[in-house]
Structure formats: C-alpha cells, structure tokens
Amino acid sequence: MNTPPAAALPRERADLLETLGKHRGFLRYTVRELTDEQAVQRTTASALCLGGLVKHVSGVEARWIRFVLGGADAMRSEPVDWEGQFRMDDGETLAGLLAAYEEVAARTDELVATLPDLDAAHPLPEAPWFEPGATWSARRVLLHIIAETAQHAGHADIIRESLDGARTMG
Template sequence: MTMEIDDLLRELNDQRRTFRVTMRGLTSADAVKRTTVSDLTLGGLLKHLTWCERGWTHVLTEQPGTPDGMLDVSQYVWPGGDFEQLLASYDEAVRATDEAVRTASLDKLVAMPSAPWDPDPEPMSVRRIVLHVLRETAQHAGHADIIRETLDGQSTTAHLYES
C-alpha cells in the first residue's frame, strides 16, 4: 500500500467516524424523525451512505452492470426497522470499500455504469472515486450533525473525541 492510499483512507475514515458519531445513542424511532424542512433523516442518510459505499465498491471491483439501487430515488428514505442492523451494514460496506481501495492502483481507470443523466460516462480513476466517496461522506456528515442537533441538542463536534 502506498502513502497516498494510506492518506486518502485516513481522511475518508475520519469523515466516516464523524458521521458515525452522530448515530451514537439513537433509537430506531429517532433515526426516522424529520427535524428540519428537509425530508432527510439520520436513518435515511445512513442508508444512503451504505448504498454509496456498496455502489462504489461494485464499480471499483469492476462488477458488471449497474449496482442495485444506484438509480433508486428512494435511497435517502429509511422507513424504519432494525437500526443496529443498518449500522452494521454500513460498517460492513465501509470495510469492503477499504479493501477494494487497498488492493487497487489509484491511477487505474474504471469504467462507469451508464445512467439517465450520463448514458456514456467517462472512466474515472480509483483516486477520483475515493475522493468522491470522501466528499459524499463529508457532505452528509454535515447534514447528519444538523439533523442530530435539531433532534436532541447533541453536537457531533462536542462528541468527536469521547471514547
């Protein structure tokens, strides 16, 4: 593994940890509550980032076809259920992404699946895919922090360095 891969995964995992802190102590009922004018919920964001990790791992490992749910507009909706299982699914997806990145060359170009908004996409480097997942995770970590603070006053920043 190269220093660059180590650095990219370190930053990505820092953002994942920030996101994961917002989930501490939540119940399934908390995870489906809308606390802002947005339809986003903490469970919905967790479902979406789990899908993102799985989808990009699918692409990184060059599995054929479009990843399941890639074009599903309800990917931000989590109707409820076993929140602990959803957390475990996210953690499993994170491990799979990290493993795929560790075994890849960052310069390798990977074919992208077609989508309605881009029927003939250009290939992306593994590096760019990792940076995309990093950006996506950071963006949604911020959303989650706002939702959580509105839900019960908990601030991710205040809890980042708690054990």
C-alpha cells in the same frame, strides 16, 4: 478481512483511508445513542433522517466499489430505490444499518489496501449528471466517496442538532 494497518500502506492509500475513516467516524458519532424512533425523525424541511443518511452513504459506497471492481455494469448489478435509500423502512433498525455500513467500509478498506492500481479506470454509466464518455479512476471514485460521506455527515449533524441539541463538533 485482512486490511494492513494504515502505517503499512503507501502514503496515498493511507491518506485516503484515514480521511474516509474520519468522515465515517463523524457520521457514526452523530447517530450515537439514538433510538430507532429518533433515527427515523425528520427535523428539517428536507425529507432526510439520520437512519436514511446512514443507509444512503452505505449504499453509495457499495455501488461505487462495485464500479471500481467491474465498471458501470457492476455498479448497476443491484437495483436502487432512489427515494427509499434516504429513509428507514419498516423493520430496519439503526443498529442494522450501522452494521451493514461497517461491512461496506471493511470491503472498501480492503480494496484500497490491495487494489493493484488506483489509476485503473472505467467509463461512467450513462446518466444526466455525468459527462458523456467520461471515465473515473479508482482514485477519483475514492475521492467521490470521501466527499459524499463528508457532505452527508454534515447533513446528519444539522439533523441531530435539530433533534436533540447534540452536535458532532463544537
């Protein structure tokens, strides 16, 4: 993909990409040098594991970018395994999950750089966690992706520290 350098983008888009990139980087750094066996381990009371977090964040970002491009129907165009999205399945590797995440990130970055209007909006899908009749702009979706990525990077940091003492920050 030919995403222009951040410096060549309008300030808002560059800021969005820089912030999203920073939190993606925290997540990637947190899972550095792990084996697949470590990436699948649960180290806290939750069912979360490091590989599952990478898988989840990648899937969430991909779904929301489909929403930006085509609305709720596009978002629902691929089935979601709501429980399975948080775990590494047999045959999945951390390297494979990270490679898939890189592809999703590249598509998102390209979209942010080229989307004609960040104010373009679609009605949200019907779900108990969305206000009925609400719409989200591309900008709002990007802010949500940033928040989701940051939140799960924090979860990953706690899991990694519990796993082997390594920390992302500090």
